[in-house]
Amino acid sequence: MDTLFYWIDHLGVAVFAISGTLLAFRKNMDGFGVIVLASVTAIGGGTVRDLILDLPVFWAHDPSYLYSILVAAFATIIWLRFREYIHQRLLQSADALGVAFFTLMGANKAMEAGFSPIICVVMGTITACFGGMLRDVLARDIPMVLKSELYATTCIIGASIFVILQPYAPVVAVLAGGFSTLLLRFGAIRWQWSLTVFQPHGDQHR
Amino acid sequence: MDTLFYWIDHLGVAVFAISGTLLAFRKNMDGFGVIVLASVTAIGGGTVRDLILDLPVFWAHDPSYLYSILVAAFATIIWLRFREYIHQRLLQSADALGVAFFTLMGANKAMEAGFSPIICVVMGTITACFGGMLRDVLARDIPMVLKSELYATTCIIGASIFVILQPYAPVVAVLAGGFSTLLLRFGAIRWQWSLTVFQPHGDQHR
Amino acid sequence: MDTLFYWIDHLGVAVFAISGTLLAFRKNMDGFGVIVLASVTAIGGGTVRDLILDLPVFWAHDPSYLYSILVAAFATIIWLRFREYIHQRLLQSADALGVAFFTLMGANKAMEAGFSPIICVVMGTITACFGGMLRDVLARDIPMVLKSELYATTCIIGASIFVILQPYAPVVAVLAGGFSTLLLRFGAIRWQWSLTVFQPHGDQHR
Numbered sequence: 001m002d003t004l005f006y007w008i009d010h011l012g013v014a015v016f017a018i019s020g021t022l023l024a025f026r027k028n029m030d031g032f033g034v035i036v037l038a039s040v041t042a043i044g045g046g047t048v049r050d051l052i053l054d055l056p057v058f059w060a061h062d063p064s065y066l067y068s069i070l071v072a073a074f075a076t077i078i079w080l081r082f083r084e085y086i087h088q089r090l091l092q093s094a095d096a097l098g099v100a101f102f103t104l105m106g107a108n109k110a111m112e113a114g115f116s117p118i119i120c121v122v123m124g125t126i127t128a129c130f131g132g133m134l135r136d137v138l139a140r141d142i143p144m145v146l147k148s149e150l151y152a153t154t155c156i157i158g159a160s161i162f163v164i165l166q167p168y169a170p171v172v173a174v175l176a177g178g179f180s181t182l183l184l185r186f187g188a189i190r191w192q193w194s195l196t197v198f199q200p201h202g203d204q205h206r
Numbered sequence: 207m208d209t210l211f212y213w214i215d216h217l218g219v220a221v222f223a224i225s226g227t228l229l230a231f232r233k234n235m236d237g238f239g240v241i242v243l244a245s246v247t248a249i250g251g252g253t254v255r256d257l258i259l260d261l262p263v264f265w266a267h268d269p270s271y272l273y274s275i276l277v278a279a280f281a282t283i284i285w286l287r288f289r290e291y292i293h294q295r296l297l298q299s300a301d302a303l304g305v306a307f308f309t310l311m312g313a314n315k316a317m318e319a320g321f322s323p324i325i326c327v328v329m330g331t332i333t334a335c336f337g338g339m340l341r342d343v344l345a346r347d348i349p350m351v352l353k354s355e356l357y358a359t360t361c362i363i364g365a366s367i368f369v370i371l372q373p374y375a376p377v378v379a380v381l382a383g384g385f386s387t388l389l390l391r392f393g394a395i396r397w398q399w400s401l402t403v404f405q406p407h408g409d410q411h412r
Numbered sequence: 413m414d415t416l417f418y419w420i421d422h423l424g425v426a427v428f429a430i431s432g433t434l435l436a437f438r439k440n441m442d443g444f445g446v447i448v449l450a451s452v453t454a455i456g457g458g459t460v461r462d463l464i465l466d467l468p469v470f471w472a473h474d475p476s477y478l479y480s481i482l483v484a485a486f487a488t489i490i491w492l493r494f495r496e497y498i499h500q501r502l503l504q505s506a507d508a509l510g511v512a513f514f515t516l517m518g519a520n521k522a523m524e525a526g527f528s529p530i531i532c533v534v535m536g537t538i539t540a541c542f543g544g545m546l547r548d549v550l551a552r553d554i555p556m557v558l559k560s561e562l563y564a565t566t567c568i569i570g571a572s573i574f575v576i577l578q579p580y581a582p583v584v585a586v587l588a589g590g591f592s593t594l595l596l597r598f599g600a601i602r603w604q605w606s607l608t609v610f611q612p613h614g615d616q617h618r
Contacts, residue, residue, distance in 0.1 A: 024558075032565050033558035036545075047464065052253065052263045057464045063530045118269040133242075133344070138545070140554060142346060146230075146239035153238050258459065258469045324475045339448075339550070348552060352436075352445035359444050 005108065008101045009058075010068050015098035016042040017072035020135050022091065025080055027139050037135050038073040039066070044131035049106050049123050053113055092189055099155060100181040102128040104174060107159040108166075117163050124159030125152055150188035154181055211314065214307045215264075216274050221304035222248040223278035226341050228297065231286055233345050243341050244279040245272070250337035255312050255329050259319055298395055305361060306387040308334040310380060313365040314372075323369050330365030331358055356394035360387055417520065420513045421470075422480050427510035428454040429484035432547050434503065437492055439551050449547050450485040451478070456543035461518050461535050465525055504601055511567060512593040514540040516586060519571040520578075529575050536571030537564055562600035566593055 020041035024034040043059050050057045059065040106127025110120040129145045129152045136143040145151045162177025226247035230240040249265050256263045265271040312333025316326040335351045335358045342349040351357045368383025432453030436446040455471050462469045471477040518539025522532040541557045541564045548555040557563045574589025 029558050032563065032568075036558060036564070051257055051463055052266055054262060054266075056466060060464055060466075060527065060531055063528055066530060066534065115266065116269055118272060119266055122272065137343060137549060138555060138558065140346075140552075143344060146235050146242060146344065151238065152242070156238075257463055258472055260468060260472075321472065322475055324478060325472055328478065343549060346552075349550060352441050352448060352550065357444065358448070362444075 005105060009105055010065070012098045012101035012105065013042040013065055013068045014072040015094045016102075016131055017069040018076050019091065019095055019098070019132070021073045021076040021080075023135060023139050023141070025076075034073055034077065035070070037138060038069050040138060041131045041135040042069050042072075044134040045102060045127040045129060046106070046131075048130045049109065049127045052126070053110060053115065053123065055109070055113060093186075096182055096185040096189070099128045099151075099185060100158065100178045102131075103155045103158045103181050104162055104177055107162050107177070111163065111166060120163045121156060121159040124162070125155040128152075128155045150184065154184040154188060157181070157184060211311060215311055216271070218304045218307035218311065219248040219271055219274045220278040221300045222308075222337055223275040224282050225297065225301055225304070225338070227279045227282040227286075229341060229345050229347070231282075240279055240283065241276070243344060244275050246344060247337045247341040248275050248278075250340040251308060251333040251335060252312070252337075254336045255315065255333045258332070259316060259321065259329065261315070261319060299392075302388055302391040302395070305334045305357075305391060306364065306384045308337075309361045309364045309387050310368055310383055313368050313383070317369065317372060326369045327362060327365040330368070331361040334358075334361045356390065360390040360394060363387070363390060417517060421517055422477070424510045424513035424517065425454040425477055425480045426484040427506045428514075428543055429481040430488050431503065431507055431510070431544070433485045433488040433492075435547060435551050435553070437488075446485055446489065447482070449551060451481050452550060453543045453547040454481050454484075456546040457514060457539040457541060458518065458543075460542045461521065461539045464538070465522060465527065465535065467521070467525060505598075508594055508597040508601070511540045511563075511597060512570065512590045514543075515567045515570045515593050516574055516589055519574050519589070523575065523578060532575045533568060533571040536574070537567040540564075540567045562596065566596040566600060569593070569596060 017038040020038035021034050023041075024037040027033070029037070043065060047057050047059070103124040105124075107120045107124030109127075110123035115123070133143040133145050136145075158177045158181030161180050162173045165173035165176055223244040226244035227240050229247075230243040233239070235243070249271060253263050253265070309330040311330075313326045313330030315333075316329040321329070339349040339351050342351075364383045364387030367386050368379045371379035371382055429450040432450035433446050435453075436449040439445070441449070455477060459469050459471070515536040517536075519532045519536030521539075522535035527535070545555040545557050548557075570589045570593030573592050574585045577585035577588055
C-alpha cells in the first residue's frame with residue numbers, strides 16, 4: 001500500500017502544482033513566480049504538517065517531488081501558450097482529487113507516527129488546505145479556503161471517516177474517506193453548499 | 207507552578223481564539239474561516255516559537271488546546287448571533303490579558319530549555335505577537351502589531367523584566383513581568399502611546 | 413573559511429535588515445514594525461531553510477545576529493531622519509550583494525548536511541528569497557521576487573554553479589557562484605531582463 005500512497009502523493013503534488021501555475025498565469029507573473037506558486041501550493045501543506053509533527057520534511061529527502069512540480073508547471077505553461085484557457089470544471093475536478101488524496105495522506109502520516117485521532121484529522125486538513133492558503137496569501141487573494149463552499153469542512157469529515165475506520169479496515173478506510181471527501185466536494189461545488197455561521201451583516205469592508 | 211501555567215496557557219488560547227473569531231465575523235467568513243482564524247491567532251505564535259526552539263509543538267501532543275479553541279469560538283458565535291456586538295473595551299482588555307499571559311509563557315519556555323536571555327525575550331514576544339500577525343495576514347488586514355500603539359514593545363519590556371528577575375525570584379518575576387505588560391498595554395490603549403521613529407512623510411502609498 | 417562565511421553571513425543579515433527598515437519607512441510604521449520587517453527580511457529565509465532541513469535555527473543559538481539587525485536598523489533610522497532618502501542605486505547594489513551571500517551560505521549549509529544537489533540549490537534560493545517574500549507579504553506589497561527581473565532565477569543559477577563546482581574546488585566554487593549571482597543580478601537590474609513565460613493577457617486584476 002505504501003507504493004500506492006507514494007504515487008497518489010505525486011499525483012496530488014502535480015494537480016496542486018497546476019493550480020498554482022494557473023493562479024500565476026492569471027496574475028501575469030514571470031517564470032519564477034510560477035515555480036514559487038506551484039511549489040508552495042503543492043508542498044506547502046505537507047511541509048507545515050511535517051514541521052509540526054517534527055518528522056523529516058518529505059521533499060527534503062526525496063527531490064523527485066520537485067521534478068513532479070517542474071513537469072506539471074511546464075506542461076501547464078505549454079498548454080496555456082497554445083490555448084490560453086483551461087476549462088474551469090476540469091480544474092475544479094482535479095483540485096477536488098488533490099484535496100481527497102492529500103487529506104488521506106496527511107491523516108495517514110500522523111496516524112503512523114502515533115498521534116491522537118483529533119491531531120490526525122487536523123493534519124489531514126492542514127496537508128490539504130495550507131498549500132492553497134499560502135498560494136493565495138502570496139498572490140494577494142483572499143484565501144479561497146476561508147471563503148468558499150465547504151472546502152475545508154470536506155477535509156475534516158473525510159479525514160475523520162478515515163481515522164475512525166483505519167484501525168479496523170485500512171482499505172475500506174481509504175476508500176470511504178477518499179470518496180466521501182470527493183463526493184462532498186463535488187456536491188459543495190455543484191449546489192454551492194456553505195457553512196454559514198454569521199448572518200450577512202453588510203460591513204464586510206469595515 | 208506548572209499547573210498554574212497550564213491553565214493560564216489555556217486561558218490565553220481561549221482569549222486569542224475569541225479575537226480571531228471576531229475578525230472572521232467582521233470579514234463575513236464561513237464556519238471554517240472562523241476555525242482557521244481562531245486557531246491561527248491562538249496557537250500560531252506558540253507554534254512558531256516551538257519550531258524555532260526545536261521543541262515539540264505544544265498542541266500536537268496535547269489536543270486539549272484545540273478543544274479550548276473550539277469552545278471559545280463556538281461560544282463567541284452564539285453570542286454574536288444574539289447580540290451582533292462585542293464591547294470594544296471588553297475585547298481590548300481580554301486581548302491585553304492574553305498578551306501578558308503569552309509573553310510570560312513564551313519567555314518561560316525558552317528559559318527552561320536553556321536559551322540565552324535575549325532569545326527568551328524574543329520568544330516571549332513571538333509567542334504573544336505572531337498569532338495575531340498571521341491572523342491579520344490571512345484576513346488581509348495590515349498586521350495590527352506593525353502599526354498600533356506599543357503592542358509588541360509592551361511584550362519586549364514585560365518579557366525582559368521577567369527574564370531578568372526569574373533566576374532570583376520566580377514568583378516575583380511572573381507578577382512583575384505580567385503586571386508591567388498589562389499596565390503598559392492599557393496605558394498605550396488609553397493614551398495612545400506610540401513609538402514613532404519616522405516623521406510622517408506623507409507618501410504612505412508610494 | 414568558516415570564519416569568512418560567518419562574517420559574510422553577518423554582512424548579508426545587515427544588508428537585508430536595511431532593506432526591511434526602508435520598507436517600514438515607506439509604509440510609515442512604528443519602531444516595532446521596523447524591527448519586525450528588518451528581522452523577517454534578514455533571518456526569515458535562513459529560518460525557513462533550517463526548519464526544512466531540520467537543523468538548529470542559526471540565530472536561536474547565536475543571538476549576535478539579532479544585534480547585527482538592531483545595529484543596521486538603528487543606523488538606517490538615524491540616516492533617514494537626517495536625509496529622508498537613500499539612493500535607490502546604492503540600495504539595489506547592497507541588496508544584490510546580500511542575495512549573492514545568502515545564496516552561497518544556504519547552498520553551502522545544505523551541502524555540509526549532506527543533502528542532494530537539487531535540494532542544495534533550492535535551499536540557496538530559499539535562503540536568499542524567502543526573507544524578502546515574507547517582508548513583502550507582511551507589508552502587503554506584491555512579493556518583489558514573484559514579479560521582478562530575474563530575482564530568484566539569479567539565485568538558482570548562482571547556487572547551481574556553486575553546488576556543481578564545490579566538490580572539486582571549494583574556493584573557485586565560492587567565487588564563481590558569488591560573482592555569477594552578482595553579475596546576473598546587476599545585468600537584470602540594468603537591462604531589465606525578465607523571464608516571461610506568459611504573454612501579457614491584460615486581465616492582471618481579475
